[in-house]
Amino acid sequence: MNLEISQAQFGVRPPVTKPIPEFLLEIGEEGLRELISKHYDSIRTSSIYNIFPQDDAEFAQAKVNSADFFIQICGGPKYFNTNRGAPQMVGRHAPFRITPQARQTWLELYKPLIKELKENGITETSLYSFWGYLNIFSIWMINTQA
Numbered sequence: 001m002n003l004e005i006s007q008a009q010f011g012v013r014p015p016v017t018k019p020i021p022e023f024l025l026e027i028g029e030e031g032l033r034e035l036i037s038k039h040y041d042s043i044r045t046s047s048i049y050n051i052f053p054q055d056d057a058e059f060a061q062a063k064v065n066s067a068d069f070f071i072q073i074c075g076g077p078k079y080f081n082t083n084r085g086a087p088q089m090v091g092r093h094a095p096f097r098i099t100p101q102a103r104q105t106w107l108e109l110y111k112p113l114i115k116e117l118k119e120n121g122i123t124e125t126s127l128y129s130f131w132g133y134l135n136i137f138s139i140w141m142i143n144t145q146a
């Protein structure tokens with residue numbers, strides 16, 4: 001698979017397309033929770049861990065909140081709205097120093113996990129749709145120039 005990372009221009013928020021419904025149908029809610037959990041686990045040993053919760057219980061809760069959001073944005077139940085309120089992702093990321101390099105690292109950590117999903121039978125069409133969402137929406141979270 002060719003998982004490209006688009007060049008981000010500071011302050012520019014390109015239009016985002018939500019993942020196609022087939023992605024959630026194929027991966028399932030538990031599969032998506034597992035994906036997010038593995039991504040957070042790889043963050044733990046990465047250069048961007050410093051901006052994430054250092055406390056184990058908070059870190060575990062962060063996985064839950066994030067998975068709630070991703071299930072919702074992929075067309076599933078509105079767990080995030082129920083548990084955390086309006087998404088307002090840009091505002092929620094504002095307290096953290098997110099540079100273009102941090103976004104790049106964050107995305108890179110998804111790549112092996114997405115390739116693993118392909119090996120486990122998730123279609124490329126669904127995976128590219130999910131990747132496209134991550135690639136573009138992550139640009140929105142950049143709030144600090146390198």
Ligand code: HEM
Pocket residue numbers: 048051052053061062063065066067069070084089092093096098102103106133134135137138141
């Ligand atoms: C597609 C892009 C992204 C989405 C959909 C996303 C989603 C989320 C969600 C749902 C939360 C939980 C917010 C809450 O419950 O209050 C969160 C938290 C957070 N995100 Fe992101 N995020 C994205 C990109 C990034 C990037 C690129 C970084 C940094 C490199 C990042 C760093 C963080 C941090 C530090 C937190 C707070 C700790 C935590 O709750 O995990 N996020 N994100």
